Amino acid sequence: MDINRCGLGIKEPVFHLPSDLQGIQEDFYEHGIAFLKDCDEVKLGQLANQLGEVVRPRNEKTSGTGISNIRYDPSLEGKGYSSEELYFHTDRSGWDLPxxxxxxxxxxxxxxxxxxxxxxxxxxxxxxxxxxxxxxxxLTNAKYSSFRSDDGVFVPRPIYDETTGLFRFRFDDGIQLSAAIVIRFPQLFETIYRNSFAVALQQGQGYLLDNHKFLHGRTSFTGTRELLRALVNLPAPKSVVTILFDVDGTLCRSEEMSVDAFYSCLTDVAGKPITHDNTTVSLHGRTDLGLLQDILAFHNVESKTSIAERFLESHPKYLQASLENGFSSIPCPGVKEILEWLALKKENVDSQTLRVGLLTGNSRANALLKIRAAGIETNIFDLSISAFGDTHVDRISLIQDSMKKQRARDGSNLRESKVIIVGDTPLDIECAKKAGCAVVAVASGNYKMDDLVVLEPDHACAKIDECKDYLDSHLNLSVTSVPLNDS
Structure with a gap:
């Protein structure tokens, strides 16, 4: 194994403390891997048990912990216990479900x-x-590859199972390949290398990866190296209901603060006066990135990419300044009541999992700032399935982003009719329906009830807490529908 062959180079990742469960889960579900720091055996065990059921290893370091001690030990079987290079592989690749x-x-x-x-x-x-x-x-046909199970029998399994999304691989005596793959093995190995990266971990650092989607290995070494490892099975998914809330006009109203911060920041980074008065681009229902691109085009601003990057980096500071200068964010009617009700539902729903997230044209930092400035608690929102407007040009992309994150967590258990979008604009309704989601329209923003009802949302209300009965019907009803695709 040669780190110089890694097509993506040597990375210096962002590390999380083991106690940062939400940050770890966000990276895991979005990227397939999260990196850890300041992690010892106790913290590793605590984290593993928070995530699911720990698999009892062959060589447990401390009885009952589920933690293996991967170190140089010639008396133990396997390359993991040697100082030799360890090729890219899937742990427990011979199991029916690793x-x-x-x-x-x-x-x-x-x-x-x-x-x-x-x-x-x-x-x-x-x-x-x-x-x-x-x-x-x-790679997708079991005729061409077999993996050795724990009883020593080689079982035909595809390297990539299109049905489950499971990719399994190894390069040792635990795999048998047909001549058709053997001939192309150098091509396969070069492809793996081209899409790999290396990380030089220090003491107390590690990673949490998706063993169904990430391959891992290591270079040979000299001296003593000791790695602590746990394998975890995620709990079987329940039926899931996900409710995604828009922010502006749905959870809170902060128009003056938003306009002041947006145009002040844009004027400074563009180096020319760009104001609400000299711009005719509509703000409602848009994402920050899409809105920014249209306004820059409207004003014939050059170097759009660099200005957009500087704007998105600086914008949260301007929003904070606008708040400190007296502009306010206020909760929409009924918001605190509906969120408190949902918090109780999350604790009491037995048959289904309830998740509450954000689907907003704001950046993550700006969305949370506006919500908190309105006196609304943000703990209920699962940010790992939320989508934000600083990386997407339109609202349909926001929905697709959230769906992708949910699918990574729930797989085929995700059903589109179990996702409910709550918003206050016609764009919210149109995009939710286009994505196949249920949609609740609330007339607490800049649109009247008649403007929203004509678009035939699944439910419409003047105040957001008036949708309790509708949401409750989804929380207590098992609905079968076609799983979402990745488009």
Whole structure:
């Protein structure tokens, strides 16, 4: 294993403390991997148990913890217990269903070598498809690969199972490949390398990865290297109901603060006066990124990309300044009541999982600032399934982003009729219906009830707490529908 062959180079990732469960889950579900720091055996065990059911390992470090001690020990079987290079692989690849999560921390660092090698199989599969459909079909057919189970029997399994989304691989005596794949193995290995990156972990650092979607390995090393590892099965998913709230006009109103901050920031970064008065682009229902692009085009501003980057970086500071200068954010009628009711529902719903998130044209920082400035608690919102407008040009992309995050968590259990969008604009209704989601329209923003009802939302109300009965019917009703696709 040669880190110089990694097509994505050597990375210096953002690390999370083991106690930052939400941040870890966000990275895991969005990127397939999260990196840890200041993590010891106790913290590793606590984190693993928070995530699901810990798999009892063959060589448990401390009885009952589920933690393996991966170290140089010639008396133990497996390359993981040697100082040799460890090729890209899936842990427990011979199982019917390998553990979903692998979480580890480096207890002691080697004198030299021992870098972690990581590869996202989503990138690998896209690369393989571009090389030809015949190559891709070799990996998705169980005729061409078999993996050794714990009883020593080789069981035919595809490297990539299109039904489950599980990618399994290894390069040792635990796999048998047909001649058709063996001939193309150098091509496969080069593809894996091209889509891999390396990380030089320090003591107390580690990672939590999706063992169904990420391959991992390490370079050879000298000296003593000790890694603590736990394998975790996620709990079986329940039926899920997800409610995604818009922010402006739905949860709170902060028009004057928003306009002041937006145009003040844009004027400064563009170097020319751009104001609400000299701009005819509509603000309602838009994303920050889409709105920004249209306004820059309207004013014939050059260097749009660099100005947009500077704007999105600076905008939260301007919003905070506008708040401090006396502009306010106020809660929409009934918002606190509906969120308190949903918080109780989350605790009491037995048959289904209830998730509450945000679907907003604001950036994450701005959305949370506006909500908190309105005196609304944000703990109820699951940010790992939320979508924000600083990375998407339109609202349909926001919905697709949230769906992708939910699908990563729930797989085929995600059903589109179980996702409810709550918003106050015609765009909210149109995009939700286009995505196949249920939609609640609330006339607490700039549109009247008649403007919203004509678009035939699933439910419409003047105050947001008037939709309790409708939401309750979804929380108590099992609905079957077609799972969402990735488009």
């Amino acid at each position: 553990p979903r999560i692998l979480v580890s921390t480096l207890k002691s660092k080697s004198t030299d070598g021992g870098a972690s090698m990581l590869a996202n199989t989503s990138r690998i599969l896209r690369d393989i498809k571009e090389q030809g459909e015949d190559f891709y079909k070799l």
